[in-house]
Amino acid sequence: MVEIVLGTALAALGAGIAVGFAGLGSGLGQGMAAAGSVGAVAEDGDMFARGIIFSALCETQAIYGFLIAILLLVFSGLLGGKPIDNIAIGIVAIGAGAAVGFAGLGSGMGQGIVAGSSVGAIVENEDMFARGIIFSALPETQAIYGFLIAILLMVFGNILG
């Protein structure tokens, strides 16, 4: 049994925020994209593959959150390694989790709306596929910012390394 010190507990909170909020955004987004895709497939069976692509796009936010959470758990001593005995580093871990979590929440929801709408546009006009992908990829940037900042916080906040 790992002895949990306060810094580790804070890092665990950060991991929870990271995967929780990013997963929430990703789930909502994927739900919307899938709802649109199901409607499209009901009318046109050929839309199945394209519907899957648009639904899968919204998975990335959850992956970013999951990665940050795993890193936090590994480097905070929860999954082996040295526990964080410094409260300040624990707070930095919360910051890292919040960065990727909230960015993933907004990005996932935005991407879900665009992806759901793109599926509707493609089922009406097949030529919209490439443009739909481009528009759907745009809200990904916010999640990437959150992910990068989370990594930077962990690197320069003495969590990684």
Add this chain to the structure above:
Amino acid sequence: MAEDIATLISQLNIDPQVFMVFLIVALMIVGAVVVVVASRPILDVYPYLNPIAKVRARKGRLLDDKQMSEILESNNIEEFSSYLRGLPDYAPYLAEYPIEKSLDVHMADTYKFISTIVPNEVKDSFDVLATKVDIANIKALLTAKEVGYSNEETSNLLLPSGSLYNDLDRLVDANSVNDVIAGLDGTEYGDILADAIPKYEEEGSLLPFSNALDKYYLHKLLHSTKVPGNDNTKAIYSYIGTQVDMDNLKLIIRAKADGLDYDALSPYLISEGYQLREWKLKDLMESDSVEGVISSLDGTKYAEILQEPLSRYNNGESISVFENALDSYFADYSHSLSLEKPLGVGPIIGFLSGKEREIKNLKIIARAKREEGFPEAKIQEMLV
């Protein structure tokens, strides 16, 4: 840094563990607020995504300009029919019914399809739109009984759709108009039709039934839209309200062309509208001619639309120029509404009005193609 925080906490006389609990609770509250605020727009959009994809799939299959001109160029009704047989949306219907009926059944199924898939907040309005089929079937049945059609001919007139179809099909062997109305007792149309019997017996025409049904339908349609609460209900309110105004206007213009006065016209008009409120409708009904109606419309969006048809009407063209102008305006207006709310009711309105326009145009072309040598340019003019 850590010492600074620890000093700060100790200066506040708070136990570090209590501080952490506060911090966590504060974070959870912030998170909850963020989730609630961020989810609001999602909750508005989410119910529409599935229906939007379904209607956009069908919208993509609406006939484009090239296909319409190919249909227009068909040499006769057989060519027209075989063209439609090549289209997946129309082929199953044409395999089962004659052309006009197949178009009507297809439209009836479209109303039914839309009322099945739309979200609850706008469902009432689309349910009422779907009752158009019941009203058309009742009118057809009454006409068949008045004219004395055989049971088979009567049955062929009915569209196999709508909530009343089974009841109406059972009434095919009724002996008279009054028997049909008695058979509809207990349905929502029973009392309305029964109330129109004295007038029918007095005038010897089915017009009182037809007008009573139309009036009831428009009243129900207008009241199916709740007070606009959000952009979707607002759009549907405009769509339905404009449709009611259009129908009221068509009725008034037709009545004035026939020389009917206020007393003759007012029982058939619903005394409310969207842009044309009660006082305005009264004003229009009191006009003594078609020109009077158009000039009374000054200040409304309809005045401009009807100016050009008025000069064509004055040059000897039929009353249908006004109806075509109003239909075209309604189709354009619906299209603009459909662009206003792309992640809401917009695409549904856009598809439905596009399909109505398509069916209307196909019926016009079908009628024209039955007549040998009917000029294409003339058909083009008649299209919405």
